[in-house]
Structures are given as structure tokens and as C-alpha cells.
Amino acid sequence: MKNTISPLLRLDGVTVRLSAMEGPVLLLEDITLDLHQGEWLAIVGPNGSGKSTLAKVIAGLCPPTEGTVMTDVQGRESAFVQMIFQNPDTHLFGETVYDEVCFGLENRGIPGEQIRERAMAALREVGLEHKADAAVASLSGGQKQLLAAAGCLAVRPDVLLFDEATSMLDPLSRDCLLHTARRLQQSGMTIVWITQLLEELAYADRAIALENGAQVYEGSPERFFYEGPDASMCERLGFQPPFTVAVARGLLLRGLRLEPLPLTPEDLAKAVSSAQ
Numbered sequence: 001m002k003n004t005i006s007p008l009l010r011l012d013g014v015t016v017r018l019s020a021m022e023g024p025v026l027l028l029e030d031i032t033l034d035l036h037q038g039e040w041l042a043i044v045g046p047n048g049s050g051k052s053t054l055a056k057v058i059a060g061l062c063p064p065t066e067g068t069v070m071t072d073v074q075g076r077e078s079a080f081v082q083m084i085f086q087n088p089d090t091h092l093f094g095e096t097v098y099d100e101v102c103f104g105l106e107n108r109g110i111p112g113e114q115i116r117e118r119a120m121a122a123l124r125e126v127g128l129e130h131k132a133d134a135a136v137a138s139l140s141g142g143q144k145q146l147l148a149a150a151g152c153l154a155v156r157p158d159v160l161l162f163d164e165a166t167s168m169l170d171p172l173s174r175d176c177l178l179h180t181a182r183r184l185q186q187s188g189m190t191i192v193w194i195t196q197l198l199e200e201l202a203y204a205d206r207a208i209a210l211e212n213g214a215q216v217y218e219g220s221p222e223r224f225f226y227e228g229p230d231a232s233m234c235e236r237l238g239f240q241p242p243f244t245v246a247v248a249r250g251l252l253l254r255g256l257r258l259e260p261l262p263l264t265p266e267d268l269a270k271a272v273s274s275a276q
């Protein structure tokens with residue numbers, strides 16, 4: 001997404017080093033990155049490439065060893081980022097669905113008279129209003145992730161950051177979480193989406209890729225999958241392209257013109273039906 005206004009968050013030359021038993025470890029190296037209000041930024045990379053560390057830097061949970069993190073949110077020193085993690089069971093504490101959302105609101109000192117309205121509005125946003133009185137333990141994995149998102153939303157963050165939040169979900173629950181995040185983005189929320197499931201890049205305005213702590217790609221998802229004479233960035237990182245992309249690349253090699261370059265089966269069907 002082309003954006004000329006100043007970014008919500010700017011990382012400039014961010015490096016993170018740790019001293020471990022076996023000596024110093026470089027977790028991130030010289031990352032420069034803007035995050036704009038209302039965009040969907042995807043972060044991809046192999047295991048151990050630094051995605052979660054970058055998430056923590058964005059969320060203000062890991063101060064850089066070198067470089068700076070700046071925000072443009074008026075009157076505040078840092079952007080307010082809420083994170084949804086891989087395993088919902090590690091970060092849900094409430095007895096009921098409603099309690100869970102109230103928990104975060106109470107923790108942030110929201111006045112009692114606003115809590116019910118804000119909690120119910122957040123549950124409505126993720127489609128869990130009808131489950132307000134259900135026990136958290138009775139929810140499916142996908143519903144738990146939606147609940148985690150509601151808890152984050154209720155406290156009105158600047159950014160919602162999903163750190164491999166779909167990796168333990170079945171395809172239906174995954175779609176549901178992705179569609180919810182898309183709806184939130186369409187209403188102005190800024191989304192950071194970390195994933196190893198590359199089909200999910202279809203939702204992103206922009207993607208960055210990490211390898212060994214360094215940023216090796218920044219650009220559109222289409223370019224990530226399709227650019228490069230022999231191998232795309234996706235393949236250079238050792239990932240299998242999504243099935244749709246693999247089929248489309250095969251068709252392109254056979255001389256079919258596909259426009260726009262497809263990221264989803266629906267896009268592929270449309271591109272093929274109008275191809276010459």
C-alpha cells in the first residue's frame with residue numbers, strides 16, 4: 001500500500017542482541033520498517049528468523065540494542081499494540097467469555113460503567129456475542145482465538161498483532177479469524193500478521209520477510225511469489241509456494257498471461273477465464 005502520510009510506527013536500524021550462555025546472539029539486524037495506520041503488514045520467514053522478536057519490538061516488549069522505534073500516535077511515546085499468540089490457552093484467564101474481555105478492561109482501569117458496553121461491543125465485533133455466558137473452556141480453538149482478539153480489541157489498541165495465531169486452527173476457524181481481522185482492518189484497525197502459512201499473504205497489503213534476523217524482502221505479496229527469473233523470494237527462503245501460486249506459475253511458464261497475478265483460487269479462476 002502506497003502511503004505518503006507519516007507512519008504510525010517507524011523502526012529505524014533496529015538491532016537486537018542477547019547475551020546467552022554460549023555467547024552473544026544476534027536476533028535482529030538493522031531492521032528499518034514503517035507501519036502505516038490501517039494497513040495489513042504480513043511478516044514471514046523460516047523458524048528462528050526473528051519474527052517473534054520483531055513482534056516484541058513492535059509491541060514495545062523488547063527494547064532494541066541499537067536503533068530506534070518511533071511512533072506518530074499523538075501524545076504518546078509508543079503505539080499501543082495488542083498481541084494474539086499461537087496458543088490461546090496460554091493467554092486466556094477468564095472463567096466465562098464475558099469475564100475474559102472484562103479482565104483486560106479492568107486491568108487497564110476502564111471505569112465500571114463503560115465495561116459492559118465495551119466488552120459486548122468487542123464480542124459483537126468478532127461474532128461471539130451469543131457466547132458471552134459460555135465457559136472459556138467450552139470454546140473451540142478458533143473461538144478462543146476470536147475471544148483473544150475481542151479481549152485485545154476492547155482496550156482499543158492502535159495495532160492488533162497476530163503472532164502465528166492461526167497455526168493451531170483448522171481451515172474453517174483459520175478463515176473465520178482471517179475474515180474477522182480483515183473486517184477490523186476495513187474499519188481502520190492496523191494489522192500485523194505473522195505467519196508461516198503463505199496462503200495468508202493474500203490478505204496483506206505488504207509483506208516483509210526475515211532470514212537469520214535480517215530483512216530480506218519488503219514489498220507486495222504478488223512480488224514475493226512471482227518475481228525472479230528462476231526462483232521467487234518465496235522459494236529462495238525455502239518455502240513451497242501456495243498451490244494457487246504454483247499452478248499460476250506453471251501457466252505463466254506455458255505463456256498464459258494472468259492479470260492480476262493470482263493469490264487465491266478465486267483470483268486464479270478469474271485470471272484464467274480472462275486470459276488470452
Ligand SMILES: Nc1ncnc2c1ncn2[C@@H]1O[C@H](COP(=O)(O)OP(=O)(O)OP(=O)(O)O)[C@@H](O)[C@H]1O
Nearest residue numbers: 018020025027045046047048049050051052053054
Ligand atoms: N532468550 C533467547 N536466548 C537465546 N536465543 C534466543 C532467545 N530468544 C530467541 N532466541 C533465538 O533468536 C532467534 C529468533 O527467534 P524468534 O523466536 O524471534 O524467531 P521466529 O522467526 O519467531 O521463530 P519461530 O517461527 O520458530 O517462532 C532464534 O534463533 C532463537 O533461537
